[in-house]
Amino acid sequence: MGFKEADFPPVDPETFLDKPLMERMKALALHWVEYGFGTPKMIHTIYMVKVLILYVLGGTALVTWTSGVGPFWDVAHWWNQPIVYQKLILWTVLLEAIGIAGSWGPIAGKFKPMIGGILFYARRGAIRLRPWRRVPFTDGDCRTGVDVLLYLAFLASLLVPILLPGVPSAALSDAVPDNTTGLVQPALLIAPIALYILCGLRDKTIFLTARGEQYLPALVFFAVLPFVDMIIAAKLLICVVWIGAGISKYGYHFSNVVSAMTSNGPCVPFKSVKRRYYRDFPRDIRPSKLASLTAHVGGSAVEIATPLVLLFATNRWIILAAVVLMVMFHLTIISMFALAVPQEWNVIFAYLTVFLFLGFPAGDGYAVTDMSSPWLTVAIVAVLVFFPILGNLRPDLVSFLPSMRQYAGNWASALWAFAPGAEEKLNALPHRPTKNQIDQLQAMGYPPAVAEITMQQTIAWRSMHSQGRGLFSLLLKNIHEIDRWTVREAEFGCNSLIGFNFGDGHLHNLDLINAVQARIGFEPGEWVIVWVESQPIHRGTQEYQVIDAALGVIERGTWRVRDAVAAQPWLPDGPIPLQVTWRREEAFRALSGRAEPESEMVS
Known part of the structure; x- marks a missing residue:
């Protein structure tokens, strides 16, 4: 792995893409074993510089200066100051919410631009994904001016307590008598807590981007305890x-x-x-x-x-x-x-x-x-x-x-399959500040074949995980002549549509597919999604769906996790066993090219 040069798979770009899908997956999975994604070390260096300069040094300098402790390089003077702890949490939430912390840059599938987050969340008309349909005042999937204002207010509400000095706390003085810096004023935390919740109820993507499941409870503790x-x-x-x-x-x-x-x-x-x-x-x-x-x-x-x-x-x-x-x-x-x-x-x-x-x-x-x-x-x-x-x-x-x-491998996941030429339709999505990743790479100077092989490395990575073997089995079972189709990793794909990905298949479930379909209008058989839910802790199976963007869900079923784990990434023995529980037979036969239904597969 060079500093500027990537470790590209040892394949001929001019002929590799003509090979069968699973033959390509085998070559790319074997390459992954020794080289991973083959990312140039320059990219890793950029990440570490970002973390060091923007997050660690920049954040620490700002937090210590506004807290009345420091200088920031005198770590022994401030490392155990409670107000520094509080403000560093707020600083982390701010950077996450903007989109310049987690899920940033080319390793996360953001090539050009390298940021998602604010480019999407501050844009009217962009796709919005509500977490629960029964919550009042959250109907629709379009980001409105109110959503943009709520999001920008959330960012401002985080910055205010970072910038303002602390206030005395009797409880802190009782516990730490020599403390002189105080704590973040609890009243200043009411707005970020409320806006965390309001933004999250309107759009789960913002809540997850800002890691609300971990940082929101901390803000509540700061405010009330x-x-x-x-x-x-x-x-x-x-x-x-x-x-x-x-x-x-x-x-x-x-x-x-x-x-x-x-x-x-x-x-x-x-x-x-x-x-x-x-x-x-x-x-x-x-x-x-x-x-x-x-x-x-x-x-x-x-x-x-x-x-x-x-x-x-x-x-x-x-x-x-x-x-x-x-x-x-x-x-x-x-x-x-x-x-x-x-x-x-x-x-x-x-x-x-x-x-x-x-x-x-x-x-x-x-x-x-x-x-x-x-x-x-x-x-x-x-x-x-x-x-x-x-x-x-x-x-x-x-x-x-x-x-x-987090990173347990037990993820809701998906692969997207596009009929020849259909993927380009995604670039017509209105109010989208990015293009498809394949086009981002070509805009950076990658030849088309090299860009395509680079993107196929992401689905080879998916094949090396348990759910990947099931997802590829679904493609092989459901799509006739799959070797001609374009297959994409949904985790990467969704971040070009909504600005964030973190391994969570709930960000690209049927809600996102319907939102995109309503704006673009794929024809039946042009965009097919194979999607699987995480394994419940008390069961040995995972539930999957096969979705046609134009027709909706066309098949549901399960597979045994044991079968998925036992298979090689490239499925040399064919698809793993799938237990079909429901199917739209006409749609299935049209996709799979089968004249008659395989009734023995359906329970």
Whole structure:
């Protein structure tokens, strides 16, 4: 991998695209094992410069200056100041909401422009996705002037408490008598909390972009709780995030994430190391025992056990060891450059670990049992675990982010298939500040064939995950002459339509398809979507849909996760078993080219 040059797959661009789809997937998946996406190191450097200059140095300088502490390079003077902690949370939310933190840049599929977020959310007429249809005053899928004003007001409401100095707090003075900086004025947090909720009810994309499932509770704690309770509640919040993510990673999916992510990590330079994360490269690239060990011991076990130690331990050396372990955990994730690129999120979590558990350890009066009322503790825990529990039992009702399934591999996912020439229609979408990624790459100087192969690397990445084997099986079963069609990774595709992607298939479900269809009008058989919901924690199956943009859902069914995990990414033995529960036979036969229905497939 060069600094400026990408590690392009070793294929002939002039002939490669004439090969069958799954033959292409095999070549690109094998290339991914050793090179990942092949991103030039210059791109990784740009990300790290952005995080260092804009987020860390810029944010810290601003926060310390407006808080009356500093200078910002004197870390020992401000690292445990509560107002700095509060303002860094607000600064993180602001950058996330603008779109210049997570899901930014070319690794996230934003090539030109490299930002989504504000380019979409501040534009009248852009697509808006409401989370729940029964909420009053949220009808429609078009962003109005009111939506734009709400969003811009949200950004302003975050900036105001960042810029204004703190105010004295009696509760803080009682707990930390020598504190002189105070806390963010609670009244200044009412507006961002209210606008967080209002923007989110109108458009779930904004709420998820600003990571409301994690930062909104923190703002509520800042606004309503006395200081000691605020710190303990913040500890409970971060531990719920860690433990929820750790629990979600037990299962069949996460080992696939670890192997694919390791292959894409620029800090893993040796191909021999990357190959060890697969069973028998190049014959068998399912995750190896090392990948599973890394996933479930280095990942799940650490995320569950270490937070419990931090929450209840009182020995300072044990706390220090646990803090170091969690900081290293987040630094490791940063080094892997996951495709949603949540670098700022990992930086703030590393800082929060140090601030909360070393700055205010349990043995100094900040244990869970030190909260002012045990009923308050119960209430906070109940609220924090409600959506993770519901989302794991009923993933169709809750985004995978509030469900705390970050990077667990158990995602709602989709592939988009376009009949020859049909993808170009998406560029006619009104009020869209971007074009299709294939066109973005060509605008940057990529030859058409090279741009197409680059985009096909993203679907090869999907094939290396459990749900990818099921999605490709659906394409092979449902679309006649699929080798002639253009197949796209929906996670990348949706961010060019709504400005954000983070691995959440709920952002490109039927609501988005209908919104696009209402504006463009694809003909039947031009745009077909294979979409799958996350696996419920208590079931061994995933529910899928086959959607024709013009006709709606034309097939529903399930597949067994065991079957998906057991298959090779390129499906050498054919599609995995699919249990069809409902089908529009006429539409199915038209797409699949079959004269008669396969009645034995339908239960």
